[in-house]
Structures are given as structure tokens and as C-alpha cells.
Amino acid sequence: MAKYSKAAKAELEKDFNQAFRLYVKAAEDFLHLSRTCPNSKLRATCKTQAGKALERAEKIKVVKQDLVPVAKNAFSEQEQLFVLQKSSIVNKNHFPMWDERSHDISSTAQPPLSADQVKNAAAWRRLPQTKLVFPVCIRKIPAGSHAILKLGYMSVESCSMEPTGVSADPHRRQITNLSGWNFDVYVNGFETPALAISPGKGRGYDFPGSDSSIDLHALAGWIPEQIEIRSPRFQREKTWLMILDGYTKALSRFRILRPYWLKEREGERLLTIFDPWLHGLDVTNIEMEAQHSRAFHLSWDAVCDLFDSIYLSWDPAIFQHQLHFHGMWKREDIKKGDNSSHVNLRLQSNIEQTDQTEYDVWIQLTRHVVETSRKSEYISLLVHNGGEADLVTNMDALSLKGEYTNCKHILIRTHLSGLNRSLSMIASYDGDSDCNGFTVTVYSHHTMSWIEDSWKALYSKELEGAFTSKTGGGNPTYPTFMLNPQYHLRILPDMQGPTTGRRSAKARTSVVVRGDRHVPMNITLVWSQGERVSEMGHNDVAVTSGPYSYGYVHAAKDLAPGDYTLIISAFEPRHLGQFSLHVDSSHRFDVNSIPQEGAGMFTKVIRGAWAVETAGGSPSFKKYASNPAYELKITTATQIQIRLQLVEPSSTTSLNITLFHATRSAALGTHVVTSGPYSDAISGVVTPRITLQPGKYIAIPSTYNPGIRASFKMIVYSTNAVNVVPIMRT
Numbered sequence: 001m002a003k004y005s006k007a008a009k010a011e012l013e014k015d016f017n018q019a020f021r022l023y024v025k026a027a028e029d030f031l032h033l034s035r036t037c038p039n040s041k042l043r044a045t046c047k048t049q050a051g052k053a054l055e056r057a058e059k060i061k062v063v064k065q066d067l068v069p070v071a072k073n074a075f076s077e078q079e080q081l082f083v084l085q086k087s088s089i090v091n092k093n094h095f096p097m098w099d100e101r102s103h104d105i106s107s108t109a110q111p112p113l114s115a116d117q118v119k120n121a122a123a124w125r126r127l128p129q130t131k132l133v134f135p136v137c138i139r140k141i142p143a144g145s146h147a148i149l150k151l152g153y154m155s156v157e158s159c160s161m162e163p164t165g166v167s168a169d170p171h172r173r174q175i176t177n178l179s180g181w182n183f184d185v186y187v188n189g190f191e192t193p194a195l196a197i198s199p200g201k202g203r204g205y206d207f208p209g210s211d212s213s214i215d216l217h218a219l220a221g222w223i224p225e226q227i228e229i230r231s232p233r234f235q236r237e238k239t240w241l242m243i244l245d246g247y248t249k250a251l252s253r254f255r256i257l258r259p260y261w262l263k264e265r266e267g268e269r270l271l272t273i274f275d276p277w278l279h280g281l282d283v284t285n286i287e288m289e290a291q292h293s294r295a296f297h298l299s300w301d302a303v304c305d306l307f308d309s310i311y312l313s314w315d316p317a318i319f320q321h322q323l324h325f326h327g328m329w330k331r332e333d334i335k336k337g338d339n340s341s342h343v344n345l346r347l348q349s350n351i352e353q354t355d356q357t358e359y360d361v362w363i364q365l366t367r368h369v370v371e372t373s374r375k376s377e378y379i380s381l382l383v384h385n386g387g388e389a390d391l392v393t394n395m396d397a398l399s400l401k402g403e404y405t406n407c408k409h410i411l412i413r414t415h416l417s418g419l420n421r422s423l424s425m426i427a428s429y430d431g432d433s434d435c436n437g438f439t440v441t442v443y444s445h446h447t448m449s450w451i452e453d454s455w456k457a458l459y460s461k462e463l464e465g466a467f468t469s470k471t472g473g474g475n476p477t478y479p480t481f482m483l484n485p486q487y488h489l490r491i492l493p494d495m496q497g498p499t500t501g502r503r504s505a506k507a508r509t510s511v512v513v514r515g516d517r518h519v520p521m522n523i524t525l526v527w528s529q530g531e532r533v534s535e536m537g538h539n540d541v542a543v544t545s546g547p548y549s550y551g552y553v554h555a556a557k558d559l560a561p562g563d564y565t566l567i568i569s570a571f572e573p574r575h576l577g578q579f580s581l582h583v584d585s586s587h588r589f590d591v592n593s594i595p596q597e598g599a600g601m602f603t604k605v606i607r608g609a610w611a612v613e614t615a616g617g618s619p620s621f622k623k624y625a626s627n628p629a630y631e632l633k634i635t636t637a638t639q640i641q642i643r644l645q646l647v648e649p650s651s652t653t654s655l656n657i658t659l660f661h662a663t664r665s666a667a668l669g670t671h672v673v674t675s676g677p678y679s680d681a682i683s684g685v686v687t688p689r690i691t692l693q694p695g696k697y698i699a700i701p702s703t704y705n706p707g708i709r710a711s712f713k714m715i716v717y718s719t720n721a722v723n724v725v726p727i728m729r730t
Contacts, residue, residue: 003029004053011056016064020057027053032078074327075452083326087368087437213311214408223314223364223443225411229304239310240269240300246314269300319362319443323347325450329429329436340430340517342552345440346451348422355418361444365410365427368437377431378404378517379438383412384546385420400571402549404430404517416444422451428552430517457510457584461591463487465568467519467576471596474573475522475548479649482534482683486594487566487581490530491559494587506558507587513568515579517551520571525555528565532594534683536567561587565594597686598641598717604724606630606714607647610703617706618656618678624702625667629727630714632659632697638720639691644675644701645684647711654678654704655685657714662696669698678704689717698727 007022030050034043072079088095113122213224227239247262262271298306316322329341351359365381382402414423429436442448465471465485473483491507511523523545526533533540542564543557548571568581583591608628616623632640644657656678660669672692675685701712716724 004049007053007056011060016060020060020064023053023057023060026050027057028076028078032081036081073452075325075450080326083328083368083437086328086435087326087370090370091372213313216313217366217409221316223316223362223411224409225312225314226407226409227310227312228308229310230308234304236300236304243310243312246312270297271300271303272297314362316443319445321444321447323442323444323448323450325440327427327438327440329427329433329438331434338514339432340428340514340551341436342426342428342514342554343438344554345425345427346422346453347425347442347448348451349416349444349446349448351416351418351421351446353418353421358415358417359445361414361416361423361442361448363412363414363423363425364441364443365412366439366441367408367429368439369408370436371433374432376406377433377436378406378429379408379410380404380426380428380430380517380550380552381410381412381440382426382428382547382549382552383414383423384425385414385416385423400520400549401547402426402428402520402551404428404550416446426549426552426554428517428550430551455508457508458586459588460582460584461589462583463581463591463593464578465581465593466578467570469576472570472573472576474575475569475571476536477682478573479645479683480573481569482532482597484567484569486532486568488530488590488592488594489525489564489566489583490590491561491564491585492588492590493561506560507585507589508556509559509586509589510554510556510584511545511566512582512584513545513553513579514582515551516577519575519577519579520548520550521553521579522546522548522569522571523553523555524567524569525557525559526565526567528563530563530565530594532597533565533567534597534686535681566591597643598715601639601641601717601719602721604716604718604722606716606724606726607711608701608714608726609711610709612707612709615707615709616702617708618702618704621706623706624700627700627702629668630699630701631662631725631727632692632699632716633723633725634692634694634697634720636720637691637693638718638722639689640722641687641689641717642675642699643684643686643715643717645713645715647713649682650710651680651682653708653710654680655701655712656704657685657687657699657701659687660698660700662698668700672697699724 003022003026007019007026010016010019010022027050030046030053034046034050037043037046084097088097213222213226216222217224228234244262244264264270325345327343327345329343331339331341349359349361363381363383365379367377367379380402384401412425416423425440427438427440429438467485471483471485473480475481491509494505494507511525513521513523515521524536525542525544526536526540527542528540542559543555545553545555566581566583568579570576581591583589608630610628614626614628616626618624634640640659642657642659644655646653646655656675658674659672661672662669673687673690675687679685699714699716701714703710716722
């Protein structure tokens with residue numbers, strides 16, 4: 001009632017913005033109590049009061065048309081509960097949460113039967129209602145005051161507790177592959193294209209199945225992890241050691257196609273695999289079952305060659321703390337046909353700043369399943385800390401992260417220390433749903449907390465761009481990196497704040513780029529004068545979005561007023577497609593596209609090579625005149641710029657291009673312009689743009705060291721057509 005009273009007071013004082021905000025907040029609080037309060041009379045009273053608050057808010061909207069919108073706090077208890085309640089409706093059936101007051105089990109629809117079950121005239125029969133309802137399991141995990149909704153469509157093949165509903169033939173024989181619940185059993189560990197572990201494959205129910213790690217997550221809250229063996233980032237040795245360590249410490253329980261045995265003996269790594277449809281065996285005695293004729297043994301190398309994926313389940317008890325966030329992916333612009341949605345989250349730990357130990361942090365993203373008929377739904381989770389944000393300048397550490405998957409769960413492993421106590425993450429969705437729920441769970445050894453930041457920019461601009469065959473330059477390891485779309489960002493001083501220090505006050509700046517989910521992208525902001533950048537070092541970078549990630553990248557930092565070059569790049573030149581650039585700032589700013597090098601000029605590409613007799617090196621080696629030479633014939637005053645690149649870039653080969661004015665008094669003529677000191681830049685070297693008068697000029701491309709045989713490409717930009725011909729040596 002306190003907020004309602006304050007709202008009424010603000011309304012009397014004609015402070016309509018404050019009154020409107022307080023009425024809306026009061027209505028939210030009353031509605032929340034009407035759903036959670038155990039007293040039925042009090043619930044009715046709260047619902048009535050919520051109606052009154054909303055009525056007053058609506059009347060204020062009529063009086064004042066330009067009200068300040070009331071921002072929702074996604075971290076509030078009400079919003080968290082709203083997400084869970086919305087996600088509890090699956091296939092239009094309501095599955096109450098664990099602590100929900102009413103539980104009308106008769107309204108729960110069972111999944112359709114499979115072809116084998118229909119053939120045997122199977123029918124559903126209901127067991128006592130005190131049991132759990134399949135296929136959806138809803139349970140409460142002690143992680144604060146929220147009820148956690150766990151959704152999973154299960155292929156439980158080896159259990160010992162009767163399910164709530166089972167299918168039986170007319171002779172009352174159970175013909176499902178559900179036989180109970182026992183967490184000491186081993187669950188499916190590997191999946192092969194020839195045998196998809198799914199109830200819809202012949203036996204079981206006719207609904208989408210899942211892998212065993214998802215089953216255990218739904219049933220017991222264990223942490224699911226899928227390792228793609230075919231991924232280029234799969235590490236065979238590291239994965240074996242991780243699984244062996246978890247197995248021997250009893251921190252992980254999984255199996256291959258049912259119970260398995262894992263051992264390392266005399267340098268040999270073996271796994272024992274069992275047929276999943278074996279019945280009547282004592283699964284508690286693995287040694288006995290290993291002697292069965294349907295059991296077989298494989299080496300770890302054979303497993304990696306034969307199977308596609310490994311599904312692991314980890315006991316969450318290995319971590320002392322858990323932190324949850326339930327959110328909604330909402331499609332931002334339906335008109336543009338963009339099926340993606342992204343949510344940015346940040347968190348921090350209470351690790352002491354003096355503690356330099358690196359502590360493991362696991363972050364799990366779970367997509368809420370509300371309609372099983374949807375086929376094309378993909379999710380992605382990108383997590384990075386401050387140390388990873390500089391990867392774009394480290395050529396040996398360039399990486400791809402945030403791949404999309406159609407799995408319901410993603411697990412990311414990272415670490416924190418006293419030197420770096422915060423994490424940033426982007427949870428992404430691409431699919432047909434306009435609004436879809438998700439849960440992010442953080443497992444850690446220290447307490448963690450979300451950084452609740454509701455900052456809204458005062459100034460925003462949005463631009464459209466594209467990676468094309470001419471503007472897709474790839475990452476900084478490519479000589480074409482300079483071709484990527486670049487923008488001149490000028491942040492203006494704050495002239496409206498306090499006079500003292502206002503010109504030097506930093507501007508909170510955020511840059512977001514959205515593109516196709518198949519295109520990995522990166523944002524890099526470089527200190528400059530607003531010119532196009534062809535090469536950058538670690539000290540040149542003001543802020544980056546971190547590793548290349550798919551479909552969505554975000555970079556944010558407090559920046560001093562001044563000029564910057566904003567570079568948008570895809571991971572490889574073959575990654576093409578449209579993108580949108582959105583810039584927010586607390587200060588006024590200008591952002592404009594920087595023209596490509598040589599834009600609006602004639603372009604002529606000359607290809608050549610340094611051979612044994614023409615690799616003369618720099619002037620220091622006294623053979624400079626033997627380098628390849630090209631004659632430029634200028635018939636009218638023309639602006640010229642020349643770039644020299646290696647066809648196959650090499651960090652050990654330094655280049656230079658120098659232009660001479662041909663005269664009779666000197667062999668090469670008089671010096672006109674040069675690209676500067678010899679440089680091993682990946683993008684090559686380039687001369688400044690200068691104006692040449694009519695005449696003949698000689699361009700000399702050279703390497704610093706003589707004797708280097710390599711192919712090169714010389715690009716001549718000119719405002720008028722220029723004839724360039726090689727000078728033949730005699």
C-alpha cells in the first residue's frame with residue numbers, strides 16, 4: 001500500500017510522471033501478491049487493489065499524453081516469475097510449477113503413441129496422482145526464492161520408479177520403454193548417425209526425444225554438456241582427460257548407448273559399450289554385464305572415429321553457488337524479417353582483488369520449449385571477460401565463439417580471478433517465435449550477482465552496411481582486412497553538464513552490429529583522426545567486442561571525446577551479407593562511413609614477381625636498380641596513390657614502394673614519393689596521395705633483403721587514366 005499512497009500524493013501534487021510510475025509499480029506488486037499469497041481472501045483483495053492502481057494510471061495517461069515510459073526491471077521477482085509462468089504452457093497444455101497452488105492433473109495431455117504401440121492396441125492408464133507427470137518434469141531447486149521450471153522430453157530407458165502415465169496393451173503388459181527412475185543408472189553417452197537415441201525411433205512415444213544429458217537435467221537438475229567430436233575445435237586428449245577425471249571422481253555419470261565402463265590401462269584407453277535394449281541384467285554389476293554377448297569394447301580413438309557427439313552430465317554439487325536469470329527473447333523488428341533476438345547480461349563475483357587464483361565458472365543457457373512442433377529454433381551463448389576482449393589484436397589467438405545450435409542447452413566454461421571479476425554474455429535466439437523464454441544458470445565457487453544496468457542512451461544512430469566481394473576483408477590476418485566497412489566516429493564534448501571538466505568527461509558508448517547468424521563478426525574501435533585504418537596494434541585499440549561471434553556483436557566503454565575509426569569485420573572474406581550498425585552514447589556524436597581506399601579513382605592492378613636476377617633488395621645492398629620497375633605516363637595533372645602487397649603475405653618480408661620522376665641526369669630519376677620505411681604489415685605498404693604533373697615516372701617495388709623470390713601485387717589509384725607498363729631490363 002505504501003507505493004499506492006505515494007502515487008496518490010504525487011498525483012495531488014500534479015507530479016504525473018512520478019504518480020504514473022508509482023501506480024504501475026503498485027499494480028505490479030499487487031498482481032504478484034495475488035498470484036503467490038497462500039490466503040485466498042488476501043489474494044482477492046490484492047487483485048482488486050491492482051485494478052484500482054491500473055485505473056488511476058490509465059486516467060493519468062488521458063490527462064498527460066507525454067508521460068515518461070516506465071521501464072521494467074527484468075531482474076525483479078515479478079518479472080522472473082512471469083517468465084516461468086509463461087513458459088509453463090507447453091503445446092497449449094498448462095504444467096503447474098512445483099509450488100503452484102492448483103494442480104489439475106486431469107487436464108494434462110499425454111503424448112501420442114508410436115506406431116508400435118498403436119499396432120498393439122495400446123492405451124494410456126493413469127497411476128496415482130502423487131507421481132511426477134511425464135514427459136514434462138517440473139521441480140524446485142534450492143536457488144533462492146524462485147521456482148525453477150525444468151522442461152525436457154525424455155528418453156528414460158533404465159529406471160526403477162513407475163511413471164505417472166504408462167501405455168499398455170489390452171493384456172495389461174507395459175509396452176513403453178519407461179521402467180522407472182533411479183539416478184544410479186548410466187545414461188546415454190554417445191550418439192551416432194546410424195542410431196539416434198530418441199523415443200521416436202521405433203519404440204516409445206511419438207514425440208521428439210532428447211539426449212540423456214537433457215533427461216538428467218530435467219529429472220535431477222544435473223548440468224548437461226554436449227561435445228561435438230566433428231568440431232574443428234574438438235581436442236581428443238583434453239576431452240579424454242576431462243572425462244576420465246570426472247568419472248574417477250564420481251562427478252559425472254554417463255554412458256555410451258547405456259551403461260559403459262571407462263578405463264585406462266598400460267597406455268590403452270578403453271570403453272565398454274552395451275546394447276541399450278538389454279533387459280533383465282544386473283546393471284549394478286558392470287563386470288558381470290561386460291561378459292554379456294551383446295557388450296563390446298572400443299578404444300577411445302575408435303570412439304572418436306565412429307561417433308559424432310559426447311553427452312555428459314555433471315553433478316551441480318561440484319559448485320558451491322548457483323545464480324539464475326529467467327528472461328524473454330523478443331523479436332525486435334518483425335517488419336525487417338529478422339528472426340533473431342539478443343539479451344545482454346553482465347555479472348560480477350566477490351573474489352578478493354588480491355586473489356590471483358583462477359576459479360572455474362560454468363554458464364548454462366536453456367531454451368524454454370513451449371511448442372514441440374517448431375523445428376528451426378537456434379540458440380547461442382557468447383561469454384567473455386576483459387582478457388578475451390583483446391583477442392582481435394593477437395593474430396595467434398583469433399577465435400570464433402557463439403556458434404548457433406538447435407540444442408536446448410549450451411554450456412560455456414570460463415574462469416574468473418581477483419584481477420578480472422566480471423563477465424559479459426550475450427544470449428541469442430534465432431527462430432520463428434516472436435517471444436521465447438530462456439534461463440541462464442551460473443555455477444561458481446564464489447557468490448555471484450547480476451549487474452542490473454538499465455542505462456538508456458540520450459543519443460542513438462543506426463546505419464545499414466554489408467560485407468560484399470569488395471568490402472568483405474576478413475580478420476586482421478588477411479591482407480584484405482583494410483577493405484572492411486569502416487566508420488568515422490566523432491564523440492563531441494558534453495556542453496550541457498557542469499563547466500568544470502565537462503570537455504574531458506567521458507561518454508558512455510555502446511556499439512551493436514546485427515547480421516545473419518551464419519556470419520561471425522567483430523567490432524573494433526581504434527584511436528585515429530577518422531581515417532581508414534589498414535593495420536592496427538594492441539595499443540591502437542580503444543575497445544573491441546572480443547572474439548568473433550555469430551550474428552550479433554556488442555562493444556561498450558566509456559570513451560573520451562574525440563575521433564575514432566570503427567571497423568566492422570567478418571571472420572573470413574567469404575562471409576558475406578547485410579548487417580545493421582547501432583551506436584548509442586551519452587554524448588552527442590557523428591558517425592559516417594569512411595570511403596574505401598581509392599574510392600572514386602581509376603584503379604589499375606599490376607602483378608609481378610621478384611626473381612633471382614630482380615630481387616635486388618633495399619638501396620643498402622647496392623642492387624636496388626635491379627628491382628622490377630614500372631613506367632607511369634602522365635598526360636595531365638593527376639592525383640596518384642600506389643599500394644604494394646605480397647600475393648602470399650609473410651611476416652618476415654618487409655616491403656617498400658617508391659616513385660621517381662624520370663630524368664636524363666640520373667639512372668632512376670629524382671625521388672618523388674615513398675611508402676616510408678620498409679614494413680612487414682600484412683596489408684602491405686601505400687604511398688600518400690599526391691598530385692603529379694605531366695611526364696614519365698618510375699615505380700620501384702622492393703623488399704628490404706635481397707634474394708627474396710615472391711609474387712606481388714601493385715595497385716595504382718589515379719584521378720585520370722594512367723598507362724603503366726613494365727620496364728624491360730637489358
